[in-house]
Amino acid sequence: MISGSVARRYARALLAIGHDQLKDDVLAAELERLALVYERSPDLQAVLANPVFSAAQRQNVLDQIASRLMLSKTVHNTARLLLQRGRMAELPAISRALRDMVDEQAGRVRARLISAKPLDKGTEVRIRAALGRSTGKSVVLETKEDPSLIAGIVAQVGDVVYDGSLAAQLEALRGRWSN
Amino acid sequence: MTPICSTAHSKGPRLTHPRLIDSRLSAVAWALALTLSSGFSLAQAPAATGGTAPAAQLPPLRNGAGASAAEAAPAAPALPAAPVPTPEMVPAAPQLAAPAHGEAAPAAPEPAGLAPQPHGDVHAAPPVGHEAAPQVAPAGGFTGAGVPDTATAPLPPFPGHEGAHGAAAGHGAQGEGGHGGGHHGPVIENWVSWDYGPGKTHHNPPFLFAIINFAVFAFLLSRLFGKSFKTFLENRHGEVRHALDRAQHVQKEAEEQLKQIEGRIQGLQAEMDELLASYRKQAEAERQAIVKRAEDEAASLLRDAEAQAQAAIASAKRTLEEKAALLAVDLAEKLLRSRLREEDHKRLTEQYVAQVEGLSLAAGKPTGGAAPQGKEQS
Numbered sequence: 435m436i437s438g439s440v441a442r443r444y445a446r447a448l449l450a451i452g453h454d455q456l457k458d459d460v461l462a463a464e465l466e467r468l469a470l471v472y473e474r475s476p477d478l479q480a481v482l483a484n485p486v487f488s489a490a491q492r493q494n495v496l497d498q499i500a501s502r503l504m505l506s507k508t509v510h511n512t513a514r515l516l517l518q519r520g521r522m523a524e525l526p527a528i529s530r531a532l533r534d535m536v537d538e539q540a541g542r543v544r545a546r547l548i549s550a551k552p553l554d555k556g557t558e559v560r561i562r563a564a565l566g567r568s569t570g571k572s573v574v575l576e577t578k579e580d581p582s583l584i585a586g587i588v589a590q591v592g593d594v595v596y597d598g599s600l601a602a603q604l605e606a607l608r609g610r611w612s613n
Numbered sequence: 614m615t616p617i618c619s620t621a622h623s624k625g626p627r628l629t630h631p632r633l634i635d636s637r638l639s640a641v642a643w644a645l646a647l648t649l650s651s652g653f654s655l656a657q658a659p660a661a662t663g664g665t666a667p668a669a670q671l672p673p674l675r676n677g678a679g680a681s682a683a684e685a686a687p688a689a690p691a692l693p694a695a696p697v698p699t700p701e702m703v704p705a706a707p708q709l710a711a712p713a714h715g716e717a718a719p720a721a722p723e724p725a726g727l728a729p730q731p732h733g734d735v736h737a738a739p740p741v742g743h744e745a746a747p748q749v750a751p752a753g754g755f756t757g758a759g760v761p762d763t764a765t766a767p768l769p770p771f772p773g774h775e776g777a778h779g780a781a782a783g784h785g786a787q788g789e790g791g792h793g794g795g796h797h798g799p800v801i802e803n804w805v806s807w808d809y810g811p812g813k814t815h816h817n818p819p820f821l822f823a824i825i826n827f828a829v830f831a832f833l834l835s836r837l838f839g840k841s842f843k844t845f846l847e848n849r850h851g852e853v854r855h856a857l858d859r860a861q862h863v864q865k866e867a868e869e870q871l872k873q874i875e876g877r878i879q880g881l882q883a884e885m886d887e888l889l890a891s892y893r894k895q896a897e898a899e900r901q902a903i904v905k906r907a908e909d910e911a912a913s914l915l916r917d918a919e920a921q922a923q924a925a926i927a928s929a930k931r932t933l934e935e936k937a938a939l940l941a942v943d944l945a946e947k948l949l950r951s952r953l954r955e956e957d958h959k960r961l962t963e964q965y966v967a968q969v970e971g972l973s974l975a976a977g978k979p980t981g982g983a984a985p986q987g988k989e990q991s
Binding site: 604612 | 934935938942946949950953955957958961962964965966969970973974
């Protein structure tokens with residue numbers, strides 16, 4: 435994937451530059467905050483991608499956002515570079531690639547845990563421990579609620595999905611009868 | 614062809630076959646006929662007087678009966694008569710006979726009053742025979758009595774049909790009487806004497822020399838044309854024989870075919886009955902075959918219809934089952950959404966955690982590296 439390849443190159447470069455100045459986790463967290471703001475603000479995307487605004491104006495907007503988010507100079511310069519190169523659309527992918535690289539260097543794995551109802555801490559710990567034993571790495575859980583599951587839990591570690599929801603079982607029944 | 618030899622007293626050949634109308638044969642026939650007729654005329658002319666040629670002195674040799682009737686009927690009524698050869702009716706063929714006539718009577722001078730027409734003895738006679746019938750005495754050969762000299766008698770103009778009618782009447786009325794009374798056949802009056810002519814001993818030239826003349830003529834003819842005539846006759850004989858053989862052969866074949874046809878006609882009824890029976894048998898077999906085919910087709914159609922009905926039923930059943938199952942799943946989902954309680958969520962969560970822990974224990978301690986691919990469901 436071209437965008438993935440571009441994102442990994444930027445992430446690798448950013449990790450190499452900021453490795454000496456900041457901790458990798460801080461660097462990845464700052465870039466993740468900026469990417470989150472960019473993803474959740476279509477107006478910001480439109481302003482930064484619209485050539486009607488001058489480069490100075492767009493850079494001024496970006497500077498103000500960076501100051502508000504209290505980004506480090508490394509992340510700020512990286513954002514300005516992306517704006518000058520017209521690569522601001524790749525910012526979320528670069529953030530994920532950087533997170534994966536940092537987690538890999540730290541020996542961590544991220545798991546998405548989706549449940550129909552909020553899970554208690556004990557359940558999350560038990561699941562994290564079980565997934566950690568399965569992957570052999572430290573697991574970082576990212577929890578999410580989805581009532582469409584009806585009941586049960588869906589855990590995704592990388593490309594592996596552990597689906598224990600009733601919605602998935604009912605869908606399997608429908609597929610069996612449809613075939 | 615002109616009936617040149619139709620006289621009853623002529624002994625000449627009757628040349629009637631079309632193939633014989635050849636110039637040479639025609640000449641021979643005319644010569645023979647005129648020779649013989651002149652000889653007989655000489656013998657039959659009873660009272661030729663004057664210095665004219667014998668042919669001109671004698672009555673015409675047309676029809677013996679007609680001539681005799683005309684001579685014997687001086688006052689015959691005008692009745693329809695038989696066709697009399699007129700100058701217009703006589704074809705040019707008699708011209709070939711003129712030399713023969715001349716040979717037969719070389720010394721006979723032509724009378725001045727007669728036109729030099731071909732076969733003048735024949736054509737000059739009709740006016741005499743018709744118009745001078747009252748004046749001409751019956752022929753001596755027929756009656757045996759003296760008659761007026763026709764040669765010296767004035768010749769009236771040619772009357773046409775009136776004289777012919779009179780001659781016919783004479784033939785019908787009195788000619789029979791003449792025949793019945795004095796006809797005794799030809800009489801040779803002069804055999805060898807050259808003393809003949811008007812006022813002499815004999816009226817006719819010697820008949821023996823006429824015969825000799827004819828013999829010489831026949832000899833010359835045979836020498837000149839005998840071989841080709843023989844060849845012609847042989848060829849004609851062969852052709853006729855061949856035609857007869859073919860005709861017999863064809864007749865035999867026709868008779869055989871007739872017999873066959875008669876036999877077939879006789880056996881026709883039986884053959885018709887046999888054919889009818891055969892056709893009925895074939896029709897019955899065809900009927901049975903058609904019925905069998907129809908029954909087979911009906912059975913096949915029934916089987917196909919049943920199979921299609923079964924397939925349609927199975928499909929409908931399957932569709933109904935599917936829809937029922939989907940409806941059941943939808944109903945189950947609704948029931949689950951409405952009736953799931955907190956305890957049920959906790960129980961499902963516990964089951965999920967237990968399954969994940971069981972999977973982790975079964976997988977053991979991972980060796981690191983890439984995460985396993987795929988999707989697992991509990």
